[in-house]
Amino acid sequence: MKGGWNALVLALIVVLVGGTIGFYLSPAPDTGSARIMKHMKLGLDLKGGAHIVLEGVDSELGAVTPEKVQAAKAVIENRINALGVSEPLVQVDGKNRIIVEIAGAADIDEARETIGKTAALRFLDPEGNEVLTGKDVEKAGVAQNPTGAGFIVTLKLKGEGPQKFYEATSKWVGQPIYIMLDEDLISWPVVNEPIPGGEATITGNFTVEEASQLATLINGGALPIKLVEVEARMVSATLGADSIAKSLRAGAIGMIGVLLFMMLLYRIPGFLADVALGVYAILNMIVLLAIGNVFTLPGIAGVLLGIGMAVDGNVIIFERIKEELRKGKGLRSGIDAGFHRAYVTVLDSQVTTAIAAAILWYLGTGPVRGFAVTLFVGTVLSMFTAVTFSRWLIKLAVNTGWFNKRTLFGVKEVAE
């Protein structure tokens, strides 16, 4: 009765996978698709977000010029990217305005928080006199603490900054200098000695995250002009809500086409590969939701490429098995040899892709990063599902004893 058990396990898996996918894809209101959508974070291109318009105004920071507006746009872009918000849209509007659109915010207030106040950075002495402003800071960076544990923030000053800072630090040895972002106190390092040369460090036993956050705030705070908010409201997806629904349907139909094609090519193993692909889709979704991935069109492209490579893994393996069977091998040894020889191929192609994805994630920004995350997760998972898991399924099928060579792979009996 060994065959019977195998058949039972196989049937259970098929029902489970089919049931899970059916449940989560069904559009009825009280099913899983609604639940998934609740947990899924979608990007600006697929869901929309907040649309905020900032206007540069002449202030103590200086007059508004087109160059300064461009510089301010770059500062805002860096600040949003440093926070890891997915793929914001930042553009200059007319002569003195900057449009910022970001996704994932439940309301305008949250979006404002994300953009951060268009803050003016100031260094104050203990009496509250202004020592430096954002204009004087060229760059803040992060470095390992040379004299102790943790990390430090490095400051490089420019223009009159070094001189002003030297005077202030000579006057206030042993006292703190207050670093303010608008009205918020973000750090208050104590002056150990006069600091000449415009290079200073802030030590405060920071972790690497704290140090880089502080550096980002200081860099981001270096806005060359004062900006005021003139408009803020919610917008729909940049890809157009009308288009997204169509694309989703197209993707689903295309996917069904691929599944049927696999069955047509490889009969029973093709069907089992489809089941393995179903498991892949479920795992992929779980992982991407768990890491809080924000879904955008480039991210979905990464998912699709991952699916394509998972399908390819199965095609490579099955073609190998067919080759082995044509050479006259028996069913079991043919399957074993086919998997064994194809495994290296699949592994090499997946590892090359995973390397590329890792590099793109590490170096890229915005859409490049969105694509890299999903592709990396996809390739790592498909190494398991397309090889190990589908092999196990096919072994179960063979053990049932219901399939002879002919029906299993559609190979003519020992062709020579």
Next chain:
Amino acid sequence: MGFLTRIRYMRYAKHYLIFALVTVLISLGSLVTLGLNRGIDFSGGLLLDIQFEKTVSTEQVRTVIMQATGIDAQIQQVEVRGAENPEATEFLVRTPELTDDQKDSLFKNLLHLGSYEVISEDAVSATVSSELTQKALLAIGIALVLQVIYISIRFQFRMGVTAVLALVHDVIITAGVLSLLQVEINSNFVAAALTVLGYSMNDTVVVMDRLRENLHNRQKGESFEEMATRSIQEVITRSIYTGVSVILMLVAMIVLGGSTILDFALTLLVGTLAGTYSSIVVAAALWYLWERNHDGRHPGPAKAKPAKA
């Protein structure tokens, strides 16, 4: 399908390379003369804030703008501001620069959807910063170098170089076709190009893998050319099947997806086709010619009778 496994592939290796070179030159020529049609994400354009008195859908606005100007604009519905009618709808429309004629036609045609008011009309900058493009290119460059290293370790150095040359070929061909067709390039092009690179890499590695295996596993009396040809014959079925699977998906997106996804899917389709044939036509053929001239271990013509396939 059967005939594909019987073609004497490597007999025509030089012809493939000439073909690849010609198509690359045509693509480069098109890129230099016509250039890429840079969309609003790269070049900036107009931002219109339009409020309709009645309820209008994004799709209706899109269709009207398409008919009036031939432009597929980026359209977002926004929260309505200061409208008296509770049924009012408001849209942000981004288009490339418009001529006066196009603008007149656009504003005239929008009246078909009911009366409306243009709340603001501004020139806006690009949304894709040059920094993003530079970082993307740097990332791709480093990824390619690492892939050469990986393939050199796992396979051999010459395979790494030819694989990456095939990738460069695919990207040039894809960009060339988009340039010839003057398809609008927006920020999603970056993602599409990356997808093409990934697919093409995977495809080339699979072909190289078969060459590697057969190189160490020569049949009795098999010449170098016969060995390379046999490798392609063995792997061609898989290349076609995988290509068809991907193309099925893309055709569904092109036929059924909305207009905003069309350019994206089209880019992927061109790239997939180029990637599939370049694995054989560029990567395998180039490697074959290079390896043949470099390595004494591979005799030219067969000395013994060829093995039975």
